[in-house]
Amino acid sequence: MSNTEKELINRAKKGDIEAFEQLIEGCQKKVFNIAFRMLGNYDDASELAQEVFLKAYKSIKNFKGDSLFNTWIYKVTTNACLDEIRKRKNKKVVSLDEDVEIGGNEIKRQIKDDSPGPELAAEDNELKRAVKDSINMLSEEYRTVIVLRDIQGFSYEEIANIIKCPEGTVKSRINRARQALKKILQKKKELINEEYVK
Amino acid sequence: MKKCNEVIELMSLYIDNELDNETRNKIDEHIKTCESCKSELDALKEIVGVLGSFEEVELPLGFKEELHEKLVAEKNQNELENKTVQFRKKFAGFASSIAAGLVLVFVAGSLILTRGLLGNAPKDSNKLLMKNGGASEATLNHDNNSNIFGHEEDSQIEILFNEGSKDSSQDQKYDIGAGDTKAKGFRQYDASSPVDPPSEEPALSMITALNAPSYDVYITITSSDIEKETDNINNIAHLCNIEIETYGSKDASVSSPDENKKVLSFDVDSTKYNSFVNELKKEYGVNLSLDEKLNDQDATIKVEISILKE
Numbered sequence: 252m253s254n255t256e257k258e259l260i261n262r263a264k265k266g267d268i269e270a271f272e273q274l275i276e277g278c279q280k281k282v283f284n285i286a287f288r289m290l291g292n293y294d295d296a297s298e299l300a301q302e303v304f305l306k307a308y309k310s311i312k313n314f315k316g317d318s319l320f321n322t323w324i325y326k327v328t329t330n331a332c333l334d335e336i337r338k339r340k341n342k343k344v345v346s347l348d349e350d351v352e353i354g355g356n357e358i359k360r361q362i363k364d365d366s367p368g369p370e371l372a373a374e375d376n377e378l379k380r381a382v383k384d385s386i387n388m389l390s391e392e393y394r395t396v397i398v399l400r401d402i403q404g405f406s407y408e409e410i411a412n413i414i415k416c417p418e419g420t421v422k423s424r425i426n427r428a429r430q431a432l433k434k435i436l437q438k439k440k441e442l443i444n445e446e447y448v449k
Numbered sequence: 450m451k452k453c454n455e456v457i458e459l460m461s462l463y464i465d466n467e468l469d470n471e472t473r474n475k476i477d478e479h480i481k482t483c484e485s486c487k488s489e490l491d492a493l494k495e496i497v498g499v500l501g502s503f504e505e506v507e508l509p510l511g512f513k514e515e516l517h518e519k520l521v522a523e524k525n526q527n528e529l530e531n532k533t534v535q536f537r538k539k540f541a542g543f544a545s546s547i548a549a550g551l552v553l554v555f556v557a558g559s560l561i562l563t564r565g566l567l568g569n570a571p572k573d574s575n576k577l578l579m580k581n582g583g584a585s586e587a588t589l590n591h592d593n594n595s596n597i598f599g600h601e602e603d604s605q606i607e608i609l610f611n612e613g614s615k616d617s618s619q620d621q622k623y624d625i626g627a628g629d630t631k632a633k634g635f636r637q638y639d640a641s642s643p644v645d646p647p648s649e650e651p652a653l654s655m656i657t658a659l660n661a662p663s664y665d666v667y668i669t670i671t672s673s674d675i676e677k678e679t680d681n682i683n684n685i686a687h688l689c690n691i692e693i694e695t696y697g698s699k700d701a702s703v704s705s706p707d708e709n710k711k712v713l714s715f716d717v718d719s720t721k722y723n724s725f726v727n728e729l730k731k732e733y734g735v736n737l738s739l740d741e742k743l744n745d746q747d748a749t750i751k752v753e754i755s756i757l758k759e
Contacts, residue, residue: 297509390687401500426461
């Protein structure tokens with residue numbers, strides 16, 4: 252940790268807003284992007300990112316400096332995202348469409364608006380859009396490592412620090428998460444083909 | 450030459466360039482001859498490539514300004530709280546003695562009011578209170594929330610009134626008069642509920658329809674890679690919208706001291722249960738055994754699923 256960062260942290264611990272803002276300058280966009288990919292929605296991500304920084308400001312006194320400040324912020328971010336996802340699960344998702352048949356089993360189709368708007372979506376090709384949709388169908392653990400590793404490009408070691416897991420666990424979880432994603436995509440493909448045949 | 454499942458385990462590390470040269474070469478060799486592993490690798494590579502091409506989104510407009518305002522508000526509130534805490538600490542003893550004094554004054558005051566200064570004039574005070582009670586009721590009806598003092602007076606009078614004459618018939622009359630609308634409303638409700646029960650029934654049956662039959666599911670996993678199977682089942686549950694409630698840990702003496710064993714459990718309704726079990730059967734086939742027992746007492750079905758994977 253650099254000396255300036257240490258000094259900024261000390262000032263922020265005393266409530267210095269300017270110091271805190273300097274500290275988070277470098278990670279704001281990343282926090283917002285993690286939230287956006289985890290929650291799949293632009294407005295929710297914005298709200299959550301605000302909460303994360305406010306929470307960090309309030310609890311920076313508890314930051315002991317055993318990890319980098321940014322790592323700590325990303326840890327707060329992923330935890331907040333997981334909380335939000337779990338909260339949502341308890342509220343029932345209203346299915347707008349009838350149930351979908353996947354491989355002979357009925358699975359509730361969840362319609363979730365994947366912002367940011369049609370302009371951006373139009374740039375995506377079909378595969379990219381399918382991958383985006385599939386991320387939201389992954390379990391929280393898998394979604395977290397996919398977002399951190401493959402979208403945000405964190406190293407295995409950084410991820411291990413963020414999600415507080417041994418690096419070995421991170422390695423095998425990433426592998427399984429990618430395979431799970433592949434499975435979901437395959438099912439989607441089969442579904443599209445079936446529809447096509449009809 | 451490596452086996453396919455070993456190669457698949459290492460694929461992510463291969464893609465991320467996290468393997469030493471020797472292992473890497475072995476995988477390269479395997480892929481040259483194994484068509485299925487090659488297509489698996491290509492598929493994963495493609496997905497990772499797509500994920501890596503996701504564009505970074507910009508911060509929403511005004512994000513930093515909004516945050517700044519929140520931080521300032523938080524800081525101000527914090528400072529205010531600190532001051533109040535200091536104030537409280539300083540005056541805590543003082544304030545409590547004031548409070549004690551006030552209680553004394555109140556008790557003495559009410560004694561004087563009910564008993565009179567000499568302590569033996571309950572009848573007179575009763576009459577007085579009757580009048581007052583009626584009057585304040587009138588103001589209450591006319592103007593519900595204009596006069597704070599009126600309210601206070603009202604409530605005090607009521608307390609004293611009850612204390613003064615519990616069994617007088619006038620008292621009862623007054624009570625009915627005062628609570629007229631409320632009492633009527635209550636009686637209507639009372640009378641209608643036994644005659645007209647169906648209004649409640651649809652709601653009840655809906656609730657039972659949603660819940661029944663309820664499945665109490667216990668999954669015992671035995672595997673050499675327990676974490677992998679747990680993750681896998683977790684993912685299947687997630688796809689079926691099921692939240693696994695408890696994860697029996699390996700040290701739980703209740704289940705088993707075996708390191709390769711784990712028990713998961715959750716409650717679920719029949720729709721989700723069926724899709725979950727179908728998925729599970731597809732995934733584990735012969736490695737899965739399932740036992741359903743109906744519990745007559747609370748109409749739940751206890752399901753014991755064992756998964757054995759080497």
